[in-house]
Amino acid sequence: MITIYHNPRCSKSRQGLGILEESGKDFEIIKYLDDPLSEKDLAILIKKLEIAPIDLVRTNEAIWKEKYKGKQLTDDEIIKAMMNYPKLIERPIIVSEKGAVIGRPPENIQSIL
Incomplete structure (x- = not known):
């Protein structure tokens, strides 16, 4: 399962979410400002x-x-x-079975999908 630690107010975080949505893979969203780590x-x-x-x-x-x-x-x-x-x-953070990356730039996300 892929997890994104997401801040909806951040444009890079929204771009990261878009990349995950386009990937067609299942993922979980953690809004870490609402539910602190x-x-x-x-x-x-x-x-x-x-x-x-x-x-x-x-x-x-x-x-x-x-x-x-x-x-x-x-x-x-x-x-x-x-x-x-x-x-x-820093956001977004994406974690998958392949590893974890900070989605800045958002293209970093591709490396763990």
């Missing part, structure tokens, strides 16, 4: 993406700039920041 869920996603936690953060978001910019944070602190402020999570 746990610390464990975020850690699992980061491991599947094979990235550092900071690479999943939208560092241009106002919340990041106001609360975290310039601070030396541990990976756990970065994960907690994303858990407390889900808007900080």
Whole structure:
């Protein structure tokens, strides 16, 4: 099963959803702003993406700039920041049996379909 972690207000996330719809494959949508991810869920996603936690953060978001910019944070602190402020999570994230990718650019999604 394919899963997309989706923010309907984000144009790239909507493009990613469109790619999944066009693929004809079954998928599940998780609107992570409505149903925030746990610390464990975020850690699992980061491991599947094979990235550092900071690479999943939208560092241009106002919340990041106001609360975290310039601070030396541990990976756990970065994960907690994303858990407390889900808007900080880069999107969309697509997970399939073939792996996981951040759909920026949306063409990245093709690699795991």
